[in-house]
Amino acid sequence: MLFALEVAISGLLSGIMYSLVALGFVLIFKASGVFNFAQGAMVLCAALTFVRLLELGVPFWIAAGITLIVMMVLAVVIERIVLRPLVNQPLIILFMATIGLNFFLEGLAQGVWDAQVHGLQLGIDDLPWEPLANSTGMLISIFDLSAALICGVLVASLGVFFHKGRIGRALRAVADDHQAAMAVGIPLQHIWAIVWAAAGIVALVAGALWGQRLGVQFSISLVALKALPVLILGGLNSISGVIVGGLLIGAGEKLAEVYLGPIIGGGIENWFAYLLAMVFLLFKPYGLFGEEIIERV
């Protein structure tokens, strides 16, 4: 039983990291109705920039600050030269543009820096947390705990920022009705730049945390794929949805790996999330918390 709990907890902790990546998608989707295919490339960009700056001897926090600025500038540039000219085009065209952006960013990041595998040390040990191990015998990694804490705080503060207050209201207004939002004087471009910048922050944190786990390299952009089932589960336009979705998937895949793995063969962790998502698509296509479209005549 204790072991099951341990598995569930470590699953939940990695689930929060999925939530974080998924949140990047949700913010952009809410503001512009665009599914940002380039989210993974942004993670790669941020992580590479960060790790290379560290390797150049830039102190940790300054490197983090510079990367953050780079991501924000990138957000504004993307809004200016990719999104703005495509305003009012069908959404599928914007989606295609983000696919293009994805390859461009991947190329850019690896061109400016390089395509080697870089180890990243955030200074958090990947060792069991002693007090917990001593008192209950559960082995929960300090790194997992800290990563979850960081992600949790970030997800919560982004959630609050984009739900309450002037900007949050404006974001939700834009999500509901672009034209009416413009009519009340909300500049769509600002909102877009803000959500892309937020997605940039998310990319940096996700890139750094996964970077320590997997090493910073091209494949880190694939963490974005982990966000897909979370999005399907939670709903593409729900901030609380991605939090719950991430937790469910994180815990679900770990438990499945441990308990179903021996029966149907290992590697469940790799596809369990997608299976869960498919089942959800059949029964709850809007996701757990996805906003249904209010139709009234």
Added chain:
Amino acid sequence: MTETSVPERPLLRVNNIEVIYDHVILVLKGVSLEVPEGGVITLLGANGAGKTTTLKAISNLLQSERGEITKGSIEYQGQPIGKWSAPDLVKRGICQVMEGRHCFGHLTVEENLLTGAYTRRDGRAEIQRDLDMVYSYFPRILERRRASAGYVSGGEQQMTVIGRALMARPKLILLDEPSMGLAPQLVEEIFEIVRRLNAQEGVSFLIAEQNATIALRYGSHGYVLENGRVVMDGEASVLSQNEDVKEFYLGLGASGRKSYRDVKFYRRRKRWLT
């Protein structure tokens, strides 16, 4: 304000504008109108006459529908508004209330009102004061302020979107078909509030309406649009006495002219209703 012909500078002047959608569909073929400071001006016309297009041309919302002004000019307080974006226009006091009650459905009624204050930078206290002002004009939505705007009644939605526009402290509200889909009594109530807002808050209105009866009763001056052109304009009291307006907009057929054999009449009728 009854004398609109004095060479005093109007609040808004639309000079002979032409609007084309999608580069090919010519919808407005030279529309001119004026809104004097403190006026309530109505824009009448049948479906598809170009009322909404005219209002959107003024508030610069055409772009998002791939429409563009290809000729003519629009002046607000004597300045051409050509380069101003929709948010710039809101900051300067022109606010559009779109046809069909575009509430933000997932926001509460009060949040809807607050989005109207997005462009303002004068602090919470002032915004709260205006919120109270809006509620004093629309006591019905005060009761519903915590409800999702998507689920309140049509009348309450119409009040919400007018209130939302008021939150920007506009000088001119472009009101597009406030009567659409509402019960006559409610329409009356809304126009009554428009009148009070005009008198007490000094907001000018340009109202597009199909319901000419009520629009001419509350407006001081009217323009009749037909097929993208202004075919007639004048004092509301004069317009409402006009035979054509009576016949085609007020539904009061002139007596003794019901015969469809009257070719002249028939042609005119066709002209009005296309």
